Amino acid sequence: MSLRKTMQPVAVLLGAVLSVAPLSSFADDLPVKIGFAAPLTGANAGYGKDLENGVRLAIDEANAQKIKIGDKVANFSLLSEDDQADPRIGVQAAQKLVDQNVSVVVGHFNSGTTIPASQIYEQAGIPMIDPAATNPTITSRGFANTFMVISTDGQNAGNAGAYAVDVTKAKRIAIIDDRTAFGQGEADEFEKAVKAHGGNIVTREYTDNHAVDFSTQLTKIKATNADLIFFGGLDNQAAAIAKKMKQLGMTAQLLGGGGVEDPEFVKLAGDAADGAMAWEYGKPLAQLPGGKDFSDKFKKKYGVDILSYAPFGYDATWAAIKAMQVAKSSTPSVYRPALKTISFEGVTGPISFDNTGALKNAQSTLYQVKGGVWVPVVTKSGS
Template identity: 60%
Template structure:
């Protein structure tokens, strides 16, 4: 028993000495960055692409051992699956608020972003969307909402003017999926066509779950349209082009944002050749650090990046830099920093106007050549 007591005393002495030699280390401040996107369903690839862009930025930031003043900080991702469903989007937005996130990157879908941003704004949590483009998202006076890509009014507006003044289309038809995104694109496209003196000969509608568009395309064919604009996502756009070919239509296909991606060309197959789409921003290959980003992304995730991960990456770094400058992860401090930001990102220079939209947005026309989307021209979205 005496030996046991002596041993115990030695252990206590060593423990005490350890505490003296190695004083307690303060825990890192954990800063949560939320991500909302469709991680399941038809748009899961884009949702995962956005999540990967955020994760890449967070990992890089943590590797730099960030500090808020003298306090160590660790950024963590809090990702939720909004399923591309507005009702689910509201629920997971509230979950992110309850989790105590400092900001949110996303959502991907305009129809989700519209109601989810209200939930976040009510809690004072800033949101930067890298993908949702309906103009109303930033026109409702919500001071916590920001967007780092062109709006539908800008991007689809360019498409409408282009259809009339460059392609010289005389009889233009429109087909959209009736979502906040697709319908918003179509409406802005129609406005621009009419403003440029063009003629809309037919407007058709579908829904975002449809796979058969032959009835609408038959009507467009009967209207003798020489160009059709589609407002919707890449997988449906691919089916539209494929079915146009099956119906013997020679009508030029023009899409808005979210069309020029690999999903479209896989779905459309050989029918994709010659299709055109106006996309947000400049080609990654033409940006100073675009190739570097693409390499980093592929090395980390083993796949090529899609359209929105560079924007998600920029949104995350933009928020991190604003927090570091403020020395705080509090949402109010972050909002103030974002209002005055001037950040050189992968996708270009980022500065916001009074609505939270980009001051200098741009859009690029792509066309499918030899089975791949190739950039044709880039123009200012103003």
């Protein structure tokens, strides 16, 4: 049989395929690039991956729903950048996303990277929707392109300080922070609230976000007879502090801010975890209408439980998508006005923004470890 005769059936088959699905069949799709930036390597990589999975889940659902923006079906794609929790690399990641013409950025995780990166997005006119960074500076600079779907430290740590004085009745309060924009920022807000409510700060100690030994700080604090210690930093260091407190025979109440209430803290702290408290952003997911469904979908898709901020990443992504739907455009300058007025029920609660881009009606919840499990104690609106 000749080669020409052998190829004829193939040519006929190809012609049939092309006649059913011509190359122009995707011409009516609207490609929409959604940028994402967070630490995907290093000590904070767990948080970054958790956030990225939340964003990806929203994108996959939107694509499955064949959402229309104007008269075209949107084809959403995710462009992720690893900012390594480093401000310098965070700015580079932001510029890379801008250069790739993303329509929106969901990110970053650390306040220290979010603050400088947001300046890049502001100059480029691309909305950044922050799902995790909480320093009040983020939305206090009057940027038109900065939005938050999470409480600020002024709200969360402010609640922590007020509660420590008014409800816990702590008389001698000590503070440790990790000197990052996040840790120092929430410690500042906590101290401010304690003093506003007539509380007494006996000492304030410092570390850095790479430290593993807190003997020096805790020995100083023990000498002050503090009855409550607030830590501004993340879960792994909070766990190390809890363990060292137990070794030193300290009975002061350990209180964390955001980024502490998660299974990793309990795992790392072991039996020293019991009794620890932490204020976390938002209401308990299990108490929200869509919380259980989201948790189940997340576990089924990724094979792991939510670490902390995936629901906020999910809501941030949907905020952008819904604004694009309303504006019938994925062009930042066109849909930004719709984003400023968007209002919908997210997984984490009602999502809408005030005139600074901060989340309206933000709430935070106090949790305590009981029997190796974080248990919600009380939920408060922003102080």
